[in-house]
Amino acid sequence: MTSVEAAAGIAAQKTAEKERFWPYGWWKIMDFRIGIIPLPAFLILSGIIYYHVCAGKVPGEITMIIALLAVFGFTCAEIGKRTPVLKNIGAAAIFATFIPSALTYYHIIPVEVVKVTTDFTKQSQFLYLFIACIIVGSIFGMDRQVLIKGFFKIFVPLAVGSVAAAIVGTLVGMLVGKTAYETFFFLVVPIMAGGVGEGAIPLSIGYSEILGLPQGEMFATVLPPVMLGSLTAILLSGTLNYIGKRYPHLTGEGRLQPGVENEISSAAAAPTTGPIDPATVAAGGLIAICLYLMGTLSHKLFGLPAPVAMLFIAVLFKLSNAISPRLQEGGTVVYKFFQTAVTYPLLFAVGVSMTPWDKLMAAFTLPNLVTIFATVATLMGTGFLVGRRIGMYPIEAAIVNACHSGQGGTGDVAILTAANRMVLMPFAQIATRIGGALTVTCTLIVLAKFIA
Template sequence: MSTTDDSFSVPQDPINMPCPGLKERWWHIMDTWKVGIIPLPLFLLAGVLIAIDCLGGKLPADIVVMVATLAFFGFACGEFGKRLPVVGKLGAAAICATFIPSAMVYYGLLPDVVVESTTKFYKSTNILYLYICCIIVGSIMSMNRTVLIQGFLRIFFPMLCGEIVGMIVGMGVGLALGMEPFQIFFFIILPIIAGGVGEGAIPLSIGYATLLHMDQGVALGRVLPMVMLGGLTAIIISGCLNQLGKRYPHLTGEGQLMPNRANADTTSSQPVVSGKTDVTAIASGALLAVLLYMIGMLGHKLIGLPAPVGMLFIAVLVKLCNGASPRLLEGSQVVYRFFQTSVTYPILFAVGVAITPWQELVNAFTISNLLVIVSTVSALVATGFFVGKKIGMHPIDVAIVSCCQSGQGGTGDVAILTAGNRMSLMPFAQIATRIGGAINVSVSLLILGNFFV
């Protein structure tokens, strides 16, 4: 007979157990019924308050009201995407959080005051850059130093191979469909790998306007839909890669590019969130991210390097030189996790409302365009997968970074990494988007100006 305490416990009669009171039931609803991260009662309250403001004809664009507004709509769209059958597991949450708001704006389903306030808030605050800098700095500070060095040194080779193969495959498919080579490369393939909208599509449209003697608005109208469709394809592929990683765990590092053997001797240097992180450490971690971004802005003024990239390099330098204490590293990691879980879908909603033109996306939905775009992005990602595996990296994580080569800049990186559940890869995604895109645009415009005009 067992002599443990469990053998002497007296089971309670479920019939005579006390029923939970009203207070306990209310707490149960608050803690278990949620839309995204928002308890259902608070979600409903936010909806009522927003509706009252909308009926009054004015929704303030200040940060207090916008936090509630973006959270309400962003998590609603994200939750809808998560609950879709089949595609809910393939990145539909990020797609819905971005493109449902865009469609609602176009079809007039979103109140004008919400559209106006969201657009004003997004464009006046540059909140996307606050999000990106906290994600980049937090993810870098939580990385192992050895993995960080090896990852940055090795990631460029799969990226380069992916772009070359993607261009070749895209050109081949386009030629097979009877499209003109000039049109295929400069107006479909190049916009896909140009680095997004601000760093890719707009500089391309300016270059085309100068070199091809066309109106910049016309050039942008032809380029922008390809950027968006390429980003949409990358989001879907990233979601599929995430599911592939769940089925074949040996192919993924769950956000780490290098295998565990690379950091077996330095695991102790990793900051681990204890759950008791001091509030001042969290505040210091957030301030560190902001200050590093300000240094990146200064670098942009001096040498023209994009501020997120400059910030990325400075953050890596701080990490490699042990410039941040373990307490500060832990604070940065908490900030990173907060933004990852709480700010992603609100940011994607704002992006969908403010800078995602639905009609241009729809206009680009032709069979020939789609075939070229899907084949280009698929070949780019597949090449990253196999090359990454060949050189000893986690192939799924490398492939998700490769997806970011065809994303919509910083916003595309957020959506792609959210769909792939690999937000810790943001530093490498920024390299793929910013540096890779800048090189592609510069070299291609140089070739266009010297050989085709």
């Protein structure tokens, strides 16, 4: 037998082996995933969840919660990713958030699943762990010059966009039959108030004290525009992501400004030795938790919102080179893990426990829809134009402005997921937290003077 015939025989034998179902065919099945879940594991987990639902009690232990959120979250996201047309404008984030909200309202999701999801989400507050890891990881992964210039520059399109959105939104509301007072204070302002916890609640408390009306009534009035404004921002941000793929010169794919790559600037000067080990990744995660707890302490001592305080502390650590390049890379790995593995389960949990479908539907009147769309579109459009004018990538500037009309931290996650730009989370937090706080404060001052 010649060497050629021997080689051909070996190749034929290997081909025959790979055509066998076990283990090669089985490995192909294992490599097929629903989100990040291998198909066999997805089916097994679904069966286990179904068993506990039929038994009338879903355990609240952490392993069951992880399985439940992963199965439901990635299923909703996969449906969105495979929906024609909508898949191009952020349907995965929308479906992962709002389908669970609707299914919960119409009692399609079993009550046992709703209860254990709601209890875990509200008691664990793991939304803040997610935001902490995303903020710290993305800041540590930024070039220092981008960070310095970006933090100063982003206030310009944000401020101009807020003023333009307030004017245009109020005028459009008047054109569709609403009064300027009703439109501005109960539609436009809630959209840009910074979400529910930091926006709608303090705004409703202020309105209640100034107007002498029940706080619950005020909250029920301002909540629907917050939610519908966030949904509009998600849709428009997903659309901008699609536009960016068609016109690459308009986007930095997560970078705010041309000319500098979004990478750890000190890595070249102090290269790491070999791959990042698990201990370094764990250390990066603990640094994120440490910074967040410093933020919560700042909130108790000085009243500054914890995510904002954490944001500034992380920036200070980055700019002062207080964190070594290796730990910065560990933090970046943590960021990538949370972005990949936690986003859609988190959005499902938010949809079930924190997104009331009936309140969202209450805003679905034509005058409200037109006014809210005009407000959010103006906010983002102004960010696009002003950002381009001052040397920023216009799509990134518009997406950061979109977060000013989001549903707080959950809105930021959904908006940036739809836009595929989670790396913008630090700037999104500026738009949401600082922009929202300024909006609420200035509005209550104006209303008090207006009523007086």
